[in-house]
Amino acid sequence: MEPILHVSNLRFHYQPDALSKERWALKDIQLTVGAGEYVSIIGPNGSGKSTLARIIAGLYLPTEGDVHVCGRATSNEHELWQIRRRVGMVFQNPDNQIVAPTVQDDVAFGLENMGLPRDEMKARVAQALQWVGLAGMEEREPHHLSGGQKQRLAIAGVVAMQPDIILFDESTSMLDPQGRAEVCQLIKSIHERGTTVIHITHSAQEAFMAERLIVMAEGQIKLDTPVAELYPQAMKLKEWDLDVPLEVELHHRLVKAGWPVRASITSKEDLVSELWRLLSKT
Amino acid sequence: MTPVVIGQYVPVDSFLHRLDPRGKLVFVFAFMFLVLFADRWPSYLLLTLFVLLAVKGARIPLALFLRAVKPILFLIILTSLLHLFTTKGGGVLLQTPLFSVHEAGVEQAVLMSLRLFVLMATATLLTCTTSPMEITNAIEQLLRPLTKVRVPVHELAMMMSIALRFIPTLWGETEKIKKAQMARGVDFEAGSLFRRIMNHIPILIPLLISSFRRAEDLAMAMEARGYRGGEGRTRWRELTFARRDLWLIPTAATLWLALWYLEK
Secondary structure (H helix, E strand, O other): OOEEEEEEEEEEOOOOOOOOOOOOOEEEEEEEEEOOOEEEEEOOOOOOHHHHHHHHOOOOOOOEEEEEEOOEEOOOHHHHHHHHHHEEEEOOOOHHHOOOOOHHHHHHHHHHHHOOOHHHHHHHHHHHHHHHOOOOOOOOOHHHOOHHHHHHHHHHHHHOOOOOEEEEEOOOOOOOHHHHHHHHHHHHHHHHOOOEEEEEEOOHHHHOOOOEEEEEEOOEEEEEEEHHHHHHHHHHHHHHOOOOOHHHHHHHHHHHOOOOOOOOOOOHHHHHHHHHHHHHHO | OOOOOOOOOOOOOOHHHHOOHHHHHHHHHHHHHHHHHOOOHHHHHHHHHHHHHHHHHOOOOHHHHHHHHHHHHHHHHHHHHHHHHHOOOOOEEEEOOOOEEEHHHHHHHHHHHHHHHHHHHHHHHHHHHOOHHHHHHHHHHHHHHHHHHOOOHHHHHHHHHHHHHHHHHHHHHHHHHHHHHHHOOOOOOOOOHHHHHHHOHHHHHHHHHHHHHHHHHHHHHHHHOOOOOOOOOOOOOOOOOOHHHHHHHHHHHHHHHHHHHHHO
């Protein structure tokens, strides 16, 4: 797999001119993401995960080290606009990322910035709205939408720009369960379309939807592993005060209580079949 | 509850709704100039008739229209009373020890009321038949030539459009903060006028702080979507001057000529 994102020796400080350089927001980050991968980044508050996302999107520049997106360095001023075009970002607060007074104007906002001709814009806006399930709401005003709808609108605005990477910066954390499920479903389909997805989240449940999971704490990458291999060591997540998915917690407690279950499971389905096996034996 | 910002757009389909907003804007300015210039009975009769016809043509429910005009009713009554009692001239109609009412006073009062009504009705008609987005767009395009003398026209239009987007959001937030402060025991209705104004500070400060936070988030989101000012930008909304818009020209010309004749 050819890498679409390459981060090497990245360090970031919010006040690079400050005398004492003790409080680095990010320290010694090495990260390579291949095209089409689905990665989640999980970590406690203040672990630097949002900062990392903003650096990848070219919104902040690294204090030290390099970030290459699609082979372009974010440190190059001229490439920066190209990078922002290729990396889409969906933010946390649904209200504060909708720019225009109507749904269709907002989807078109990024396309206007790209300088696309009107016919192309029309086709892309219609397609994006159809895809996120907001077709027929073109003239709606954003404040009449629900939280989930607003976030889907933000996704439509990003998807219409056809970026290579889409970053979700805690995009589900301000939504109700239904909105959350809708957005998660969209994230999955974006990945299935072949777009690289980086999903930053607080929720272990959502993080485990990805193929690869990265744990960040204190500005560093603490763990970087395929999700399938994470199950055996998932209890480690507690070290960083992170939640553990229900199935992992359950398995752990069963083992602890002395039930004869396998010592390691690889997925939720695996645990379910293990439990069936156990029940049919007794 | 939604705030009434600048009239309120009534989304129905009518000839006036379909007109190009640039044409409408220019026409309304020219028309308002005419209203200020008119000074005699017959001219006002004509102008009022024209506005009433336009309201009818816009297919706006009359009740909605009147509700939009209502806020200045107080102003109309006040100015007409002022004119009624202060303008002297002509025969005396009513004489009391305190004040007197002259013929000229009555005439002025009626004319002034009509003038205010026509002005307000025109502005309301514009905002009822043109969506705020169209108005913003029209202003941006009409002011385009000013970019040459370094007026940041695109930026101003973008600010207007963002303001339109966020007014309802901030309004909702104000209501929320107000309720939160009331739950903490702030009484907004009690006390002297000064006291009541001071009571609103606990609403304003949180609102201000959260607006700054929103602005920062929004700026970040705009940059992430590649916003870099007006240059190299194409537009989603296109304004096209159609044949029906040409009707505005003879209409304006006829009104000007008629007024010129009536005022002569």
